[in-house]
């Protein structure tokens with residue numbers, strides 16, 4: 232159970248129990264995974280390539296129909312997903328992408344507001360191809376947040392961006408999450424990204440949570456980073 236700012240116990244936004252998923256008869260990708268994410272909590276998920284991070288995220292996003300009955304998953308009613316590529320519809324202008332499927336007479340106003348929040352005011356009528364990669368990811372974040380999700384799932388959202396743009400996007404994502412307070416599950420290969428952004432970092436290994444560590448403000452970042460690299464089995468690298 233998570234605690235809110237007043238120290239009261241709140242129900243988790245995400246609850247996963249004994250989740251199993253396999254794609255072949257030879258072995259499982261997820262092998263009885265348990266995970267809770269508190270309301271408004273930012274969790275980063277790291278792990279070696281092929282350990283099932285995207286498989287877990289797809290299951291939480293409801294994108295994996297075959298996962299039904301292989302464990303228990305509880306997620307909030309409103310879930311948004313961002314991927315490494317922005318998945319903007321190329322034939323729609325930026326604002327139309329952001330408000331696509333949104334109901335209500337104030338949809339366009341909300342879309343404009345969301346675009347302003349991500350730093351894209353004035354680009355409402357641009358086509359996606361006219362935006363840089365970083366700007367496309369900003370638009371993708373606006374499209375997610377305009378729906379005020381209780382859970383934001385992000386699968387390597389900054390993986391294709393250059394280092395400087397990534398740093399800018401980290402600051403933006405933190406600001407947006409502080410303003411909107413969704414629970415977040417961020418899949419990343421980047422230990423630094425995990426440590427900078429998250430309240431908690433989880434290492435997936437063997438289809439279960441191997442490590443679950445809170446990012447304490449008074450713990451030196453370098454020490455936590457070194458610990459996580461050890462947990463990932465890349466001991467000695469990058470120190």
Ligand SMILES: Nc1ncnc2c1ncn2[C@@H]1O[C@H](COP(=O)(O)OP(=O)(O)OP(=O)(O)O)[C@@H](O)[C@H]1O
Nearest residue numbers: 254255260278279280281282283284285286287420
């Ligand atoms: N739809 C699918 N059909 C068959 N195998 C799959 C499918 N989806 C995932 N897998 C397999 O499941 C394993 C875990 O994949 P997944 O994409 O979840 O890993 P990951 O931890 O996200 O990896 P990466 O860090 O490289 O993105 C891999 O061996 C992958 O080939």
